[in-house]
Amino acid sequence: MTLSPGAPRSGHDDSPLSGTFTERLEQALAEELAEASGNDSQLNGEPSSRLLAMNVSGLIERPVSWVALAGFMGTGKSRIGWELSRALALHFVDTDKLITRVVGKSIPEVFASEGEGFFRACEGEVVQRVTRLEHAVVSLGGGTFVHEENRRVLLSRGPVVVLWATPETILARTRNSDRPLLHTPDPLSRIEALMTEREWAYRQGTIHVNSDGRPSEEIVEEIIERLWNYQDAVYEGAFAGVQDSYADSLQEAERAAD
Ligand SMILES: Nc1ncnc2c1ncn2[C@@H]1O[C@H](COP(=O)(O)OP(=O)(O)OP(=O)(O)O)[C@@H](O)[C@H]1O
Numbered sequence: 001m002t003l004s005p006g007a008p009r010s011g012h013d014d015s016p017l018s019g020t021f022t023e024r025l026e027q028a029l030a031e032e033l034a035e036a037s038g039n040d041s042q043l044n045g046e047p048s049s050r051l052l053a054m055n056v057s058g059l060i061e062r063p064v065s066w067v068a069l070a071g072f073m074g075t076g077k078s079r080i081g082w083e084l085s086r087a088l089a090l091h092f093v094d095t096d097k098l099i100t101r102v103v104g105k106s107i108p109e110v111f112a113s114e115g116e117g118f119f120r121a122c123e124g125e126v127v128q129r130v131t132r133l134e135h136a137v138v139s140l141g142g143g144t145f146v147h148e149e150n151r152r153v154l155l156s157r158g159p160v161v162v163l164w165a166t167p168e169t170i171l172a173r174t175r176n177s178d179r180p181l182l183h184t185p186d187p188l189s190r191i192e193a194l195m196t197e198r199e200w201a202y203r204q205g206t207i208h209v210n211s212d213g214r215p216s217e218e219i220v221e222e223i224i225e226r227l228w229n230y231q232d233a234v235y236e237g238a239f240a241g242v243q244d245s246y247a248d249s250l251q252e253a254e255r256a257a258d
């Protein structure tokens with residue numbers, strides 16, 4: 001192992017990056033944000049919906065300025081997250097991509113050479129960092145939200161949208177891909193077993209959206225609508241809280257005057 005999250009790097013490796021994990025993370029994050037903000041080509045030539053958040057008067061109106069996407073592999077976190085970030089005119093960060101940039105290896109290579117534990121430690125560091133960002137859509141890895149501390153940090157930062165799909169859809173979307181946990185002779189059974197193991201954790205998300213058999217634009221639209229509802233509820237709750245404390249202080253003042 002040439003790099004440990006949170007600790008100085010030792011030895012030599014072939015990555016163009018250098019320094020401690022934290023330094024490399026900062027550099028990778030800067031590169032990632034710069035690349036994503038200047039690059040709409042990930043939409044495969046489709047017109048950018050980047051300005052959807054801008055109303056006729058030119059003001060940006062969005063329900064939230066930070067949101068994370070969680071869920072099982074292949075539910076569409078990376079793709080939908082990117083499209084959502086364009087629609088809300090927010091930065092986009094994909095934690096899997098960020099880790100591969102920091103470590104200088106693909107995810108299967110990291111699993112093979114450093115082990116899954118190392119990858120999970122990287123995820124923990126990255127979660128701590130991306131929850132300090134402003135104006136961002138953060139797409140997580142499939143296992144990130146399963147870890148309790150990650151869940152706690154993410155849910156205290158902002159809404160976490162969980163995408164869902166059936167095992168069959170997940171299999172179709174991840175077939176021939178490089179997800180190391182699905183490198184098995186019977187990936188469908190592996191997906192079903194992992195899903196059963198993890199479902200309770202995904203259920204802790206703020207908003208749940210089905211991604212099965214639906215075009216990405218429809219999913220993005222539903223997420224935005226649900227985020228507006230979420231924001232309304234947050235405001236109403238906060239306003240009710242203000243009203244409650246105002247009523248309490250009035251009662252207190254009345255009692256004091258008696
Ligand atoms: N709504 C959709 N309809 C059709 N294909 C989709 C949809 N959403 C995602 N895909 C495709 O499915 C594949 C997997 O999607 P994506 O990489 O976004 O999943 P993910 O949730 O980020 O997976 P991982 O947890 O492994 O990172 C990609 O090829 C993507 O283009």
Ligand SMILES: O=C(O)C1=C[C@@H](O)[C@@H](O)[C@H](O)C1
Nearest residue numbers: 073096107141142143179180
């Ligand atoms: O579900 C998981 O545990 C994973 C999902 C991917 O996003 C990657 O983070 C990695 O392949 C592990």
Ligand SMILES: [Mg+2]
Nearest residue numbers: 077078096140
């Ligand atoms: Mg992804």
